[in-house]
Amino acid sequence: MFDYNDLNLKIGLEIHQQLSNKKLFCNCSTKFQEKNLDSEFSRKLRAVAGEQGYVDVAAAFEEAKHREFVYHGYKDEYCLVDCDDDPPHEINQDALLTALSVAKLFKMNAPDEIQVMRKIIADGSACSSFQRTMLIGLGTKDSFIETTQGNVRITSLCLEEDACKIEKVHDNRIHYSLSRQGIPLLEIRTEPDIKTPEQAKEAAEQIGLLLRSFSSILRGIGTIRQDVNLSIKNGNRIEIKGFQELRMMPKTIDFEISRQINIIKQGKNVEKEVRKANDNGTTSFLRPLPGAARMYPDTDIKTISVNKELLNEVKIPELITDKIIKLQKKHNLSHELASQIIKENIDFEGYASKFKKIYSGLLATLLINYSKDKKGHLEFVLQNLNSGRITKDVIDSVMMNLRMNKKVNLEQFKSVNYSEIENEIQELIKKKPELSTNAVMGILMGKYRGRVDGKKLIEIINKLSTK
Numbered sequence: 001m002f003d004y005n006d007l008n009l010k011i012g013l014e015i016h017q018q019l020s021n022k023k024l025f026c027n028c029s030t031k032f033q034e035k036n037l038d039s040e041f042s043r044k045l046r047a048v049a050g051e052q053g054y055v056d057v058a059a060a061f062e063e064a065k066h067r068e069f070v071y072h073g074y075k076d077e078y079c080l081v082d083c084d085d086d087p088p089h090e091i092n093q094d095a096l097l098t099a100l101s102v103a104k105l106f107k108m109n110a111p112d113e114i115q116v117m118r119k120i121i122a123d124g125s126a127c128s129s130f131q132r133t134m135l136i137g138l139g140t141k142d143s144f145i146e147t148t149q150g151n152v153r154i155t156s157l158c159l160e161e162d163a164c165k166i167e168k169v170h171d172n173r174i175h176y177s178l179s180r181q182g183i184p185l186l187e188i189r190t191e192p193d194i195k196t197p198e199q200a201k202e203a204a205e206q207i208g209l210l211l212r213s214f215s216s217i218l219r220g221i222g223t224i225r226q227d228v229n230l231s232i233k234n235g236n237r238i239e240i241k242g243f244q245e246l247r248m249m250p251k252t253i254d255f256e257i258s259r260q261i262n263i264i265k266q267g268k269n270v271e272k273e274v275r276k277a278n279d280n281g282t283t284s285f286l287r288p289l290p291g292a293a294r295m296y297p298d299t300d301i302k303t304i305s306v307n308k309e310l311l312n313e314v315k316i317p318e319l320i321t322d323k324i325i326k327l328q329k330k331h332n333l334s335h336e337l338a339s340q341i342i343k344e345n346i347d348f349e350g351y352a353s354k355f356k357k358i359y360s361g362l363l364a365t366l367l368i369n370y371s372k373d374k375k376g377h378l379e380f381v382l383q384n385l386n387s388g389r390i391t392k393d394v395i396d397s398v399m400m401n402l403r404m405n406k407k408v409n410l411e412q413f414k415s416v417n418y419s420e421i422e423n424e425i426q427e428l429i430k431k432k433p434e435l436s437t438n439a440v441m442g443i444l445m446g447k448y449r450g451r452v453d454g455k456k457l458i459e460i461i462n463k464l465s466t467k
């Protein structure tokens with residue numbers, strides 16, 4: 001579509017990954033269910049940007065003053081710490097260890113002491129109007145991931161508190177849920193080494209996959225978020241946030257490139273800004289790009305010493321990429337099937353030892369295809385397949401019946417003997433030679449629907465009618 005090289009396209013990523021168990025500085029749950037509303041209160045931002053007083057922050061505060069923020073607290077998912085009414089508890093040790101392990105995996109340097117910082121937030125997404133963050137790792141010359149289009153260096157790793165999620169916006173009132181506030185969040189930044197939209201997607205996928213090797217990461221929609229920083233020749237730095245699906249990333253980046261090219265063609269300046277990735281692959285203005293310096297030390301929390309004792313506990317788990325290759329080799333599966341099995345956390349070994357007669361490629365395909373179906377249904381099919389009571393040709397039909405809560409009569413799905421069918425077709429053609437292939441097919445499908453392979457049937461009919 002574009003000559004990215006000629007455009008001097010440069011892309012860097014920021015990957016945000018939530019961690020599980022409990023929040024970073026309190027004991028609240030990270031389940032993020034937002035089920036039982038427990039409390040609701042509203043606040044207006046006070047203009048307290050005095051300490052450092054940077055202009056862009058001050059401006060944002062001025063703007064925010066006119067808005068009212070309404071916070072919703074759900075049972076077990078918020079406390080006084082999240083409301084900034086209590087000081088933070090001690091840091092969540094599990095989250096800290098996971099962060100240090102990720103830094104080790106990416107061969108980063110950890111500091112001797114971790115200083116918790118406050119990053120100013122003026123949009124109300126934190127009750128306290130700041131977000132706690134700390135640097136856990138800095139990239140070294142060995143900190144990079146490999147993609148098919150070259151290496152992408154990893155710049156830094158931070159551990160931070162996630163912010164509140166917007167529930168709705170109503171005139172000047174913004175409603176936030178406190179459930180996400182304080183969930184431990186890893187932030188991985190890359191250098192702007194990425195040169196094409198496809199490479200951006202690949203790099204994001206790679207980092208996401210590596211992170212899934214750690215047991216304490218949260219899984220599911222919204223638990224990993226990617227921001228894209230991009231620039232082109234004569235353009236400006238743009239940040240795109242909020243990708244719903246990774247597969248939309250290349251399309252969205254292409255949209256952003258053509259938007260900037262249009263602005264440049266008109267002789268105008270591309271503004272530095274943060275834009276939102278829309279579901280249809282377009283982007284829209286979110287806010288101006290904030291200035292860099294908007295952090296100051298959090299005096300509520302002592303610096304954390306990264307001593308030998310702590311480092312001894314830092315362990316890198318077996319990587320998902322290694323698990324995939326291991327499964328692939330052991331069961332002679334394709335890379336694609338092995339990847340899906342591992343990514344979806346399917347207990348392939350368990351099924352394989354239980355249903356030894358189903359060959360591994362078919363078993364893997366069935367486990368993936370029917371992973372959303374009821375476990376009992378899947379077991380029923382696998383058991384009957386394993387014992388030879390049904391053949392693979394009828395699995396779809398049996399599953400369909402189970403889904404519709406129909407009683408399944410296995411007799412109806414009993415495998416058929418193709419040589420018997422062949423005789424039957426021969427008889428039919430002899431008796432009624434005027435019948436077309438389709439007509440013969442129709443008669444037989446009426447009788448054997450769901451029990452025979454249609455393709456095979458046509459083959460037999462064609463073979464016999466040309467004789």
Ligand SMILES: [Zn+2]
Nearest residue numbers: 026028078079
């Ligand atoms: Zn809490």
